[in-house]
Amino acid sequence: MSEDLFSALDHLAATSTVVIDRPRGSAHPRYPAAIYPLDYGYLDGTVSADGDGIDLFRGSAVGNGVVAMAVIADIDKKDVEVKILLDCTADEIGTAAAFLRDTLGLGITVLRREVS
Template sequence: MTDASSEPFFEALVHLVQTSEVVIDRPRGTTHPRIPNAIYPVDYGYLEGTMSADGDGIDVFVGTDGSAGVVAILLTVDRAKRDTEVKVLLNCTPGEVSKVQRFVKDVLKIGGLLVEKP
């Protein structure tokens, strides 16, 4: 889902990503710290020096296409934690985007709405 009104949002997001250090604290293939059967399909981390709704850095899933840049965001709702978050999908191939969506929905059991960059 995208529309022309999302372009300024993504321009600002791209700038934020370009001016922040990406810190990977859960490499692809590692398990989630609270959910042992949840294995990350791509690298996962955060943007250093940023703040998300939970007070931590903005979350980022990082794929293998080094030239793709920001491809989408995933809006999540975690009923157990009672929070919502924006997760940036960076350098993800279409296949990796699908893997991340399945991971969030089927493994982590949190809702996720994908918004692709126009």
């Protein structure tokens, strides 16, 4: 069942322009002490629940496609969001999850793509 989801996310990523508006090492706009450990941006031309493009973290494993998705609950904003992890290694998935959970204090669960 989840492979259908990941195939659809791969299609969205392949047919959209990736815009990195917060490069690795840049500060979070609301929390300047929070430094992005990976490139962060969105898929241009897509729409997420907040009305903006689908958020993503982009890692260093070019060609891996969408390897995971993070579902987060932001109590301060009173919303739930989905962020895709594109071209990430297993370590980078953990790094992105720790950033969201430990640095930004968000409730998070990560759904990893099953690989055969």
